[in-house]
Amino acid sequence: MTQPDGDTLTMEHQHLVLDDGLVLECGVTLAPVQIAYRTYGTLSPTRDNVVLICHALTGDQYVAETHPLTGKPGWWSRLVGPGRPVDTDRYYVVCMNVLGGCMGTTGPSTPRPASGQASPEPWGTDFPPITIADMVHAQARALDAMGIGRLFAVIGGSMGGMLVLQWAASYPERVFAALPIATSPFHSAQNIAFNEVSRQAIFADPDWNGGRYWARGAIPARGLAVARMMAHITYLSEDALTRKFGRRVRQDPVGPAAGPLAPAPLFGEMFEVESYLRHQGSSFVRRFDANSYLTITRAMDYFDLGAEHDGDLAPVFAGTPTRFCVVSFSSDWLFPTSQARFLARALNSAAANVSFVEIDSDKGHDAFLLDEPDLDRTVRGFLSGAAEHAGLI
Amino acid sequence: MTQPDGDTLTMEHQHLVLDDGLVLECGVTLAPVQIAYRTYGTLSPTRDNVVLICHALTGDQYVAETHPLTGKPGWWSRLVGPGRPVDTDRYYVVCMNVLGGCMGTTGPSTPRPASGQASPEPWGTDFPPITIADMVHAQARALDAMGIGRLFAVIGGSMGGMLVLQWAASYPERVFAALPIATSPFHSAQNIAFNEVSRQAIFADPDWNGGRYWARGAIPARGLAVARMMAHITYLSEDALTRKFGRRVRQDPVGPAAGPLAPAPLFGEMFEVESYLRHQGSSFVRRFDANSYLTITRAMDYFDLGAEHDGDLAPVFAGTPTRFCVVSFSSDWLFPTSQARFLARALNSAAANVSFVEIDSDKGHDAFLLDEPDLDRTVRGFLSGAAEHAGLI
Structure with a gap:
């Protein structure tokens, strides 16, 4: 939380x-x-x-x-x-x-x-x-x-x-x-589909609390971070990801502060591209409101x-x-x-x-x-x- | 749950x-x-x-x-x-x-x-x-x-x-x-990135319980469903999604049984592509183990x-x-x-x-x-x- x-x-x-x-x-x-x-x-x-x-x-x-x-x-x-x-x-x-x-x-x-x-x-x-x-x-x-x-x-x-x-x-x-x-x-259709997965990631976070997260003094940080990670992949090209990260593994095995995301690495080494996406997801939740994300993605879909x-x-x-x-x-x-x-x-x-x-x-x-x-x-x-x-x- | x-x-x-x-x-x-x-x-x-x-x-x-x-x-x-x-x-x-x-x-x-x-x-x-x-x-x-x-x-x-x-x-x-x-x-790198988002969606589900979901008598159904929804988009092409669904809206406004996913629709009408992805996500969790998903996606990344x-x-x-x-x-x-x-x-x-x-x-x-x-x-x-x-x- x-x-x-x-x-x-x-x-x-x-x-x-x-x-x-x-x-x-x-x-x-x-x-x-x-x-x-x-x-x-x-x-x-x-x-x-x-x-x-x-x-x-x-x-x-x-x-x-x-x-x-x-x-x-x-x-x-x-x-x-x-x-x-x-x-x-x-x-x-x-x-x-x-x-x-x-x-x-x-x-x-x-x-x-x-x-x-x-x-x-x-x-x-x-x-x-x-x-x-x-x-x-x-x-x-x-x-x-x-x-x-x-x-x-x-x-x-x-x-x-x-x-x-x-x-x-x-x-x-x-x-x-x-x-x-x-x-x-x-x-x-593909962009509506990606937006819907983003929204479901937010809905799936119990801290979203049916949209009334203020009532719990929390924000749905995990769901919003997952939504942002996925969206971020769609903002880049395969070539850009390969050029920036390829299959390189982080030298620092612990990785960056995970924020709302699961501690890293749970499954062996961490690839640089994973570390980058985690950072994108974690930093996003500090500046963006989950319900705004839901509302604005829906406007785009329409x-x-x-x-x-x-x-x-x-x-x-x-x-x-x-x-x-x-x-x-x-x-x-x-x-x-x-x-x-x-x-x-x-x-x-x-x-x-x-x-x-x-x-x-x-x-x-x-x-x-x-x-x-x-x-x-x-x-x-x-x-x-x-x-x-x-x-x- | x-x-x-x-x-x-x-x-x-x-x-x-x-x-x-x-x-x-x-x-x-x-x-x-x-x-x-x-x-x-x-x-x-x-x-x-x-x-x-x-x-x-x-x-x-x-x-x-x-x-x-x-x-x-x-x-x-x-x-x-x-x-x-x-x-x-x-x-x-x-x-x-x-x-x-x-x-x-x-x-x-x-x-x-x-x-x-x-x-x-x-x-x-x-x-x-x-x-x-x-x-x-x-x-x-x-x-x-x-x-x-x-x-x-x-x-x-x-x-x-x-x-x-x-x-x-x-x-x-x-x-x-x-x-x-x-x-x-x-x-x-792009495929590793998509896999990592899938894994984070599972980790983010409190029912995953650090991987020991059996201890709660539950499965991380929401996280696994979100992971599957996202993966499913990557299995199709933009043309296939457009041909199959385009921007068509479901006539049945309630949509299919949502399973572990949020009730639909929370934000106005439901696009057919959303309904399809929900179905893919919901039905998947009944036949697949979340920790297997984590383990096998990691093997692919390696x-x-x-x-x-x-x-x-x-x-x-x-x-x-x-x-x-x-x-x-x-x-x-x-x-x-x-x-x-x-x-x-x-x-x-x-x-x-x-x-x-x-x-x-x-x-x-x-x-x-x-x-x-x-x-x-x-x-x-x-x-x-x-x-x-x-x-x-």
């Missing part, structure tokens, strides 16, 4: 509150809704230089600064900052923690309002099911509240790329340029932008004024190039302005977060070209 | 006992060793028509008859039987439950001998770590006891294919023909046939008299064609008689167990050709 980290739940994040809340796709009105966000750079007098960055499943708003919980650099510091491809000397960058998240935006760990209790319980699994569209609508309302109408660009990878596509579909007039990276217009048109995306983007740059990575098997190509073709069918770049990389899905000079060049080039067309220069 | 199925532990299987046991690679002498096996067909007077079939991780000796626990057809009934590719009118087929297994062969669920207790406890996690070579040596001793020296052919898929390769490496003079299918001469030669297989097979047919499936990403090709090249370098067949299939790793007419033709053709050369015809 692991005690929850007090900081996670009590720390303050920069935020705004939508008092009227949001009518969700499921029909429930969620109010109030708090949105935690960070900004970088300076908003231009004409408010025409806003770049919205959308984070992935376990990301958050701390895109380009030291993370307040982990002390690590922002998750896209490589790409976002002064002089970087998303140049904060030029653009005003906004990043928000998604609806359902656990870094200050309303989600399952938020106290449930209007329960009449002095210290209301968190929503837990009673938090309504949300969708990627709900996340985007919440961001749109938050931008309204910030006085920001049009976005020069919306950028994101993985689930963040789903939000980019939903933004372009729901608010075409507000999105000048869209950069969906390592993503798909629908969640595949995502199917062409659902109302039998999977056809062309009607979704017909007449779109947005210019797109679709990016995939050759070794990404979670969001493979075939899905990006399907998206690019549909955008072409819709007569959209679209370019498609498959970046050659052996780093798998995680490539969008790692040192990939071709990605830097693509982002810088697409934004510069778009800025010229937008008259930003 | 799920009660163990009394039948699993108490049912009788046809077996023989090696009283002197076996010296394992780890140095421990395991004695006695019981080997459970099944045979099909008739041993020829000259004992020259023996085909040894090696099962995969969760397979067993019931290869071509109704399974005594599940009531389902034998796992390779399609391939093995009168007139089938492995023709029991012609060959004497032997299949043994592997060392470490749970269908009658000595493994972690076997009572630990010489403990002086009236009803000794099972080995549990004190069962010594075993290797694929240990499994093969045990099979060789069992065949000795059965009066069988040379094998006309050794056939197996997945882990069974590892045993085939180990047989050819350890006992080249006893193996006339070898048919390794959907396998690899070493376990990859497997690296070229380890003593820096990964070079040519010295392992130099001068081999065995003829090989290496088979892979185009959509198998667990044991991809690249690994089979590496094996085939090494056998060529060793001047072995080898053919290599990549079968075009969208069924993923599981293809070796499914209806694949090209596999049937390959097995039948290779065995017939070998039989001619062996003078069996």
Whole structure:
């Protein structure tokens, strides 16, 4: 049993509150809704230089600064900052923690309002099911509240790329340029399957306690760590795992502190790849809420932008004024190039302005977060070209 | 908490006992060793028509008859039987439950001998770590006891294919023909990683109880089910999952009996692929022992046939008299064609008689167990050709 980290739940994040809340796709009105966000750079007098960055499943708003919980650099510091491809000397960058998240935006760990209790319980699994569209609508309302109408660009990878596509579909007039990276217009059967195993790993942990883990003063750390370990394999490629670890065995036979995981090694030597995954699993549970993981993975599973048109995306983007740059990575098997190509073709069918770049990389899905000079060049080039067309220069 | 199925532990299987046991690679002498096996067909007077079939991780000796626990057809009934590719009118087929297994062969669920207790406890996690070579040596001793020296052919898929390769490496003079299918001469970093997540899912289940689950009268059903669900995704291809399930939602919103898994659906609708995986996970725990799963997955992880030669297989097979047919499936990403090709090249370098067949299939790793007419033709053709050369015809 692991005690929850007090900081996670009590720390303050920069935020705004939508008092009227949001009518969700499921029909429930969620109010109030708090949105935690960070900004970088300076908003231009004409408010025409806003770049919205959308984070992935376990990301958050701390895109380009030291993370307040982990002390690590922002998750896209490589790409976002002064002089970087998303140049904060030029653009005003906004990043928000998604609806359902656990870094200050309303989600399952938020106290449930209007329960009449002095210290209301968190929503837990009673938090309504949300969708990627709900996340985007919440961001749109938050931008309204910030006085920001049009976005020069919306950028994101993985689930963040789903939000980019939903933004372009729901608010075409507000999105000048869209950069969906390592993503798909629908969640595949294989990805739903992996998500379901993650969820079952959490459900199987008795400390999950039917979603009411706060009642036991514990968190389902073992289940969440197992979920993260499995997900982490899907973020890498076989080549990357072989290159990084191969079949090498740890020289330190005890291995790293196991955290919530079983002591190592129970069965002989420990392979380096095992040690690495254990570390990924153990460190994750200190910064992420299990019920948020359940809620957000479910939102990803629901995502199917062409659902109302039998999977056809062309009607979704017909007449779109947005210019797109679709990016995939050759070794990404979670969001493979075939899905990006399907998206690019549909955008072409819709007569959209679209370019498609498959970046050659052996780093798998995680490539969008790692040192990939071709990605830097693509982002810088697409934004510069778009800025010229937008008259930003 | 799920009660163990009394039948699993108490049912009788046809077996023989090696009283002197076996010296394992780890140095421990395991004695006695019981080997459970099944045979099909008739041993020829000259004992020259023996085909040894090696099962995969969760397979067993019931290869071509109704399974005594599940009531389902034998796992390779399609391939093995009168007139089938492995023709029991012609060959004497032997299949043994592997060392470490749970269908009658000595493994972690076997009572630990010489403990002086009236009803000794099972080995549990004190069962010594075993290797694929240990499994093969045990099979060789069992065949000795059965009066069988040379094998006309050794056939197996997945882990069974590892045993085939180990047989050819350890006992080249006893193996006339070898048919390794959907396998690899070493376990990859990615496969070790998936196995480690499986193990952690089991460790995380409090009913595992440090490996002594019998003491609680329970089995770690939730952990084992999660492990099986994840593994099952790796047995299929993305195309197969899309073809079989796509993004279809179950019409019956409650879903199937969840067994040890969480009640469904906790988060809105249930996708068909989720329902399928739950079924796979829930039904598996009724027939398989968790500590066997841990022990056997570890043996697979250790497997690296070229380890003593820096990964070079040519010295392992130099001068081999065995003829090989290496088979892979185009959509198998667990044991991809690249690994089979590496094996085939090494056998060529060793001047072995080898053919290599990549079968075009969208069924993923599981293809070796499914209806694949090209596999049937390959097995039948290779065995017939070998039989001619062996003078069996």
